[in-house]
Amino acid sequence: MTTDEAIALVNAARAPEDLFGGDAPNRDYRRLARLLHPDLAAGAGAAAAFVRLAELWAARGETIRTGRGTYRIGGVFRRGATAVLYESGGDTLLKLPLRPADNDLVRREAAALRTIEHEGDPRLLPYVPRLVESFRYRSDGTVRQACVISRVPDGFLTLAEIARRRSPLDPRDAAWIWRRLLVAIGTAHxxxxxxGAVFGHHVLVHPVEHGLVLVDWSQSVPLGSPLTALVSRHRDEYPPGVFAREPATGALDIRLATRCVAGLMGLGPDGAHGTDRTGGSGRFPSRMRAFVRGSLLSPPRDAWRLLAELDELLGDLYGPRTYRPLDL
Incomplete structure (x- = not known):
């Protein structure tokens, strides 16, 4: 490689993994540094490229190597109450618990995603993140359970973000989100x-392409087992049976999912009150309100049956389904 080729390579890089994504990142860095170092290469172009090379190397962060891959602990992508998602290069994210005491939550997420991948319908797997790898990670004498998962493509927003941008939604806009959310939890069931934690900040949707991904499975449990971990800031949204350690069924996810959708529509937590506005398109259909209320007060255990009933209602109210971009 010549100095000019090294300059072009560094200038074309947009992220550390563009230069150091191979099996020997330290060797790649040293090779480029020798070609671009101001003491060895003349010219402003080489000097600027050397500065850029140093910036990318510093931004690379610590690297974890396993038997299956190499992952960079990059910048913080999202910080939660119990874990942090880090940029790890490419289309993946690295999840590490804040405290070793929460290792079980990361293990639980990995187990859930692995089970869904093995047992679920392959056509519906895009509704949940893909587990790339799970392993134990030791740093500074502390062992944490790590989880590498697929990254949701750009353009997705959480339901919480959508509610902040535009609320209430027209029932027809909320309906396609509800349909896809029922498919996601139905696939898991x-x-x-x-x-066990279907809340707005765990549901990602693409307003234009109508994609949906249900994330953060760290509170999940096998069907029929009681929840053992709750999202504390949503404590008031769980049904009483959760605190009585009753077995978790599909009805729990359906109830929480319906609460998400009811909030998007401007309805109250019981579906019985709230605004009648629908974004300028008229009054809220009374049959839709009754359907939401029934799904909250007496949620079924079968997400697929509820989806079929919802489709029948939507057909009666609005006719054949048509594409509606969600304008935010």
């Missing part, structure tokens, strides 16, 4: 997994 068929695989024997209850998500």
């Amino acid at each position: 068929r695989a024997g997994v209850v998500h």
Whole structure:
């Protein structure tokens, strides 16, 4: 490689993994540094490229190597109450618990995603993150359970973000989100997994492409087991049976999912009150309100049956389904 080729390579890089994503990142860095170092290469172009090379190397962060791959602990992508998601290069994210005491939550997420992948319908797997790898990670004498998962493509927003940008939604806009959310939890239930924390910040949707991904499975449990971990800031949204350690069924996820959708529509937590506005398109259909209320007060255990009933209602109210971009 010549100095000019090294300059072009560094200038074209947009992220550390563009230069150091191979099997020998230290060797790649030293090779480029020798070609670009101001003491060895003349010219402003080489000097600027050397500065850029140093910046990318510093931004690279610590690297974890396993038997299956190499992952960079990059910048913080999202910080939660119990874990942090780090940029790890490419289309993946690295999840590490804040405290070793929460290692079980990361293990639980890995187990849930693995089960859904093995037992779920392959056509519906895009509704949940893909587990790339799970392993134990030691740093500074502390052992944490790590989880590498697929990254949701750009353009997705959480339901919480959508609610802040535009609320209430027209029932027709909320309906496609509800339909896809029922598919996501229905896929998990068929695989024997209850998500246990279907809240707005765990549901990602693409307003234009109408994609949906249900994330953060760290509170999940096998179907029929009681929840053992709760999201503390949503404590008031759990049904009483959760605190009585009753077995978790599909009805729990359906109730929480319906609360998400009811909030998007401007309805109250019981579906019985709230605004009648629908973004300028008229009054809220009374049959839709009754359907939401029934799904909250007496949620079924079968997400697929509820989806079929919802589709029948939507057909009666609005006719054949048509594409509606969600304008935010």
